[in-house]
Amino acid sequence: MGVYVVRRLLHMIPVVLVVVTLVFLMLHLIPGDPAQLMLDPSASAQEVAALRHQLGLDQPIGREYVEFLGHLLRGSIGVSFKTGRSALADALPPFQRTVELAAASVVFAAVLGVGLGIAAGAWSRSVLSPITMLVALLGVSVPTFWLGLLLIIVFSLKLGLLPAGGAGSWQALVLPAVTLGSFSLGVIARITRASMTEVLHADYVRTARAKGAPERIVILRHAFRNALIPVITITSLSFGYALGGAVATETVFAWPGLGRHIVGAILARDYPSVQAGLFLFALSFLIVNLGMDLAYAAVNPRITYR
């Protein structure tokens, strides 16, 4: 196990390097001169040259790459063109907001999805089964941003129960979390149901029933515990999904998160901020994936690692 953790951490190094390189290359892949694009068309040649210098574009690419890595190790990815502050530092508060929203949405999706999945698996002939499949299908088919707008129309404008936007109170978190969690809710419910259906046919479940264990114990202790592994996988995957899906949800609910921050930066051609935002996003996915793999190794004693 200890060896596995070390190996897994070492495996991160090339992946992080690929991500860093891609983020670095972004500026160079832009057709045309990024400095020219960022500035007003009326900018003078000196202003363009100054910005090129600031972005490091006036150096040979190899030297620029080394400098980029050096800056990154000291925690900096360029200076935001809009605010004049460190682009990475600018992206951190929005990032916290996004993590908050993503976590809330996963809790919502996991609690409701697992509950629905267990019930549909246990009572497979009841109406719960088709309902679960419908929720799963709608979850992946309804556009997130549009669902958010529908919820605003119903719960904010018509019923006046919850705020339509902003951040800072738990009420403001409800609608965005439900919107963002709907996709994962369907997927989690579907996987839990499938996994439960499979496990309920296993011999040890029949044995448990035969020895006279109450149905509640059979389902929750014998069946669900064994059905848990795919559910854990899909739930951790959905945290990653929620981080990415947050882009549209944040825009709908004016949630000051990283997705909205990046979209704003793209529209303003504030390339250092785009780079910093995408880098932060990418890094957080890697950490979520790492956490998931390590949790696996801890939870499932049957998996052995070379």
Added chain:
Amino acid sequence: MTAWRRFLRDRAAVAGTALIAAYVVLAIGAPWLVPYDPSQNDLALRLHPPSWQHWLGNDELGRDILSRLLGGARTSLLISVGAVALAVAVGVPLGLAAGYFRGRVDALISGTVEVLMAFPGILLALAVVAIFGFGVVKLVLAIGVYSVPTLAWLARGSTLSVGTMEYVEASRAMGQRPARIMQRHILPNILSPIIVQGTLRLATAVLTAATLSFLGLGVQPPEPEWGAMIASSVGYIRIAPHATVIPGIALMLVVLGFNVAGDGLRDSLDPTMRHLD
């Protein structure tokens, strides 16, 4: 029972296919079917609810929503089919090569694909849009790039299992060139998972195109596009919710159609997968 018969028995899949067929016909026929010019402003009819003259009402500039919906169908069909075709054209050969040659080629391709798959596609799409800018062609590129890793991974996995079959070994022993073996003997045998995945990717592509356009990073107004239509009507959501709700319903139906048809195709082409749902 043949795959075709199994598919026809799946009522949901047939309904999904009918939805897609209607969508494709309406999208292609849009220029002849639109009752009004999709970009014709009429400020007297601003935010007008559905009426006999304008079945689905009018938007914030008085434009006919039905006409814009049909025009938008055309745009989104073009983008999604283009993007998935691009992803298949790039991803499948990469996966074939990785699965066939194994060794270093595989290490290089799978390594990159694995890194890209660790991130949700929308992130890749955002990066492409940030680099190349907005518009229909750039959306095709952004969404195509987004689906390449999935298709490459799928093609690699299938090739790995098909590649060990006797008939592949036999043609190798006969001295056929790798490109020909891949094309003649492997590709036809890995086609069904690719078709299934391609159909499901179309659903994702339609959704992503609309999402990016909604964010202002895709198709630019005044060109009709469903996501952009929703974005421009949001400001009037209190007085004219129909302008926001209607394009979303269209979007949902199309995505639903592709998802249901894709699931149906998977079930009928590979009946062993069935018990999983």
